[in-house]
Amino acid sequence: MESEQQPILRFNHVSKTFAAKDKSAAGHTVLSDLSITLYPGMVVGLLGQNGAGKSTLMRCALGIIDIDQGDILTLGETPAALSIQAKERIGYVPQQPFGYEGFTIDKALELHRSFYPNWDMTLEKDWLERFDLDVTQAVQKLSVGQRQSLALIMAMAYRPSLLLLDEPVASLDPIARRKFMSDLFDLALDSGSAVLFSSHITSDLERVASHVALIKKGQLVLFKEIDALREEVKLLSINDGTTLPSSYKILSQSGLNMLVDTQGDSTVITGVQSAKAVNLEQLFMELHR
Numbered sequence: 001m002e003s004e005q006q007p008i009l010r011f012n013h014v015s016k017t018f019a020a021k022d023k024s025a026a027g028h029t030v031l032s033d034l035s036i037t038l039y040p041g042m043v044v045g046l047l048g049q050n051g052a053g054k055s056t057l058m059r060c061a062l063g064i065i066d067i068d069q070g071d072i073l074t075l076g077e078t079p080a081a082l083s084i085q086a087k088e089r090i091g092y093v094p095q096q097p098f099g100y101e102g103f104t105i106d107k108a109l110e111l112h113r114s115f116y117p118n119w120d121m122t123l124e125k126d127w128l129e130r131f132d133l134d135v136t137q138a139v140q141k142l143s144v145g146q147r148q149s150l151a152l153i154m155a156m157a158y159r160p161s162l163l164l165l166d167e168p169v170a171s172l173d174p175i176a177r178r179k180f181m182s183d184l185f186d187l188a189l190d191s192g193s194a195v196l197f198s199s200h201i202t203s204d205l206e207r208v209a210s211h212v213a214l215i216k217k218g219q220l221v222l223f224k225e226i227d228a229l230r231e232e233v234k235l236l237s238i239n240d241g242t243t244l245p246s247s248y249k250i251l252s253q254s255g256l257n258m259l260v261d262t263q264g265d266s267t268v269i270t271g272v273q274s275a276k277a278v279n280l281e282q283l284f285m286e287l288h289r
């Protein structure tokens with residue numbers, strides 16, 4: 001199904017190294033040979049430790065940061081030369097939303113919506129109510145969570161084809177978070193959009209994402225449908241000398257315990273004492289032991 005659709009965002013063997021301050025020192029490689037493709041309707045949760053490269057990946061997709069190797073296509077275009085038409089179809093909420101200080105919420109929205117011909121006033125109104133925002137309030141007086149809620153409305157009310165959300169819900173209370181997350185999924189499905197969002201809250205990710213992309217030190221360790229995760233990623237305890245099928249990808253190993261991606265291979269293997277499914281949090285912990 002996926003191959004028949006045009007990708008919304010494609011990272012193809014992308015690498016990025018930031019130069020060291022001291023020109024003679026080696027640079028810091030933040031993304032390494034990373035490939036992911038997002039198709040319409042995909043909600044991809046990006047998981048990784050602090051500094052793993054999640055924000056950098058999003059900034060590269062927007063052309064804010066240049067890459068060193070590989071290529072990226074954002075709505076079919078090169079990020080460094082995105083057309084206005086493409087920009088009108090992208091929503092982005094950075095980790096620390098900024099801008100519109102000195103405006104009230106309604107004035108800020110009035111200006112912001114003027115940039116987007118497809119702005120949906122009903123959606124705006126709905127989300128203002130959901131987040132319980134008073135439009136007469138000054139933007140600079142909003143709490144961090146309220147500021148984040150406003151940034152989300154500003155990024156989503158024009159139903160962008162591509163939505164990049166960098167820890168969008170970190171400052172939202174659990175009720176606002178839950179509402180936002182389920183709506184996010186519906187919105188993506190309704191509008192045929194693709195969403196890439198980073199979060200450290202694995203339960204949110206499990207609830208709302210269709211896929212998970214796990215990044216460790218700039219490398220993509222796993223990219224999988226959430227539903228396939230429980231079936232295909234296993235914590236194995238094996239006997240010494242056990243040979244695993246070549247289709248298995250070993251994600252981490254500690255003695256005779258290993259975390260593997262069976263990649264759908266259901267061959268029965270002798271020598272495996274136990275094979276346990278893992279949830280996202282367990283997977284994350286195992287990978288970073």
Ligand SMILES: Nc1ncnc2c1ncn2[C@@H]1O[C@H](COP(=O)(O)OP(=O)(O)OP(=O)(O)O)[C@@H](O)[C@H]1O
Nearest residue numbers: 018028030048049050051052053054055056057095
């Ligand atoms: N402009 C820059 N110049 C130099 N180094 C940078 C730059 N931007 C990011 N980095 C470095 O790249 C690494 C990855 O940063 P990034 O913000 O992408 O991580 P992250 O996965 O989003 O982390 P977090 O979960 O803490 O938000 C970090 O070590 C950071 O210091």
